[in-house]
Amino acid sequence: MKPRKFDLVRAESTAEALAALSESGGNAKIFAGGQSLMAMMNLRLADPDVMVDISQVTELSYLKEVGDKLEIGAAATQVELLSWPGLAEKLPLLHQAIPHLGHFQTRNRGTICGSLAHSDPSSELPLCLATLEGEVVLRSVRGERVLSAADFQLGMMTTAREDDELIVAARYPFKKPGEGFAFTEVAQRRGDFAITAVAAVASGDVTRLGVGGVADKPTAKNWTNLSDDNLDEELNAFAWELGGSDDIHATAKYRRELVRRLGRRVIEEAKACRS
Template sequence: MKPAAFDYVRADSTEAAIAFLAQYGDDASILAGGQSLMAVLNMRLAQPALLIDISQSLQMRESVISAEGLLIGASTTQAEIARRSNLMAEVPLLAQAFPHISHVQIQNRGTVCGSVAHADPSAELPLVLLALRGEVLLQSNQASRTVAAQDFITGMLTTTRRADELVRSVRYPLAQAGTGYAFGEFALRHGDYAACAVAAVVSRNGIRIAIGGVADCPAARDWPLLDGSALDDALNSLAWDLDARDDPLVSAKARRHLVRRLGLRVIKQAREAMDRK
């Protein structure tokens, strides 16, 4: 199927993008890498009157390290971040997650902010943002605001972004001393969306685990430094809490199993990483 007719504009600055968003609101879609949007348009799941193409914007193509974290601008591709030479030291969960995201061709065009804005429940980048308590920086021509990752995604492909707001950037906190990070996922084929993805952050203060691919949106839990049967019980409760999706390829029962087994494995890896520090 072909998309419904739409108008196209190129916005090379934040100001231009948010001006179009202010004018068109719900009738406009930001076109970043197009790796999810074009499929949505081709299936006519959305029929925006206007596409605002930000993919060529040099102003929005940025990645800046500061004490607050790695700030990634709206036009920055996934590949540009994945290829940072020091990523494993800067944001180890991101470095571990990128190899699971589809294939290099998709990462060459797909943007980090686009993945977060799209809010696919199986996507790795919003999951890592949630696990690290990252932030989404939104901008309209009225105001800018910062939303904690845990308050941004509210359901399947649904976020708290307003129609006139651009995801200007996202911020991933940097690795902390004495903390171990691990990421793992199960997909039916390499590069497929995850049936279950797990990100774990372990320090002497406790465990933070985030799960994607299981429910309609990623979820995170904070536990003390559990071990043995207490950890098994916590993972089992989490598996039942998540309202696992049931589809012809992966049942809800299999997804719950993955939460328990993959969850345990990834937490152990994060704990070992912490012990090595």
């Protein structure tokens, strides 16, 4: 339950972190809060030769409004996002979801981009990124690219990030007039990984539901003119499309039932709070 030996780069700038990634030949891991990666290291599920600590890179520790999105730097912590003054008004889905994300003791240290990099299929921040159609900014010594959530999130703990790339920022789109949002999840204990998490966005005649913890990555679907009469049928079809499998926490059948029940609940809530 201890990490194996590794060389440690304590980067002081983004350029230093990118150089260390480039020089490592593919066996380096970035960390800032370490709330996902250090646990993986202790369990020896991750065993990089080089660890690159970006927690002291002040230029990556920021939250800023860029157009119609909030841009969150790689070193910004979850508690900083939770205490961002505009959160409830401009990002109501994150405002509802973050209290479910770990515990305050892990949010004190954990980062937003770290959670996205880890990409656990039941984790809240990747689900919100997929549901809100946010994007991530990847940078390497070769250049920078911006990927949509759909292009970035590839599968079970798998993203499109190349070995030499750093997620320098994530961007979550702000609420638009007329939109309503709702989030809920079922977990064994508050703050644990969700067995199933659901997030809904309702706007005019469009309804969007994101589901985490069932498929191998957070998955969202849109409906137009979804009426109450065919909601159950549509949710059932979506639950089966997501697949899902049995594990020690729940059966696939139970997860499908959660998609149907929780899905209806958040869609109704999101429609009711459109403003």
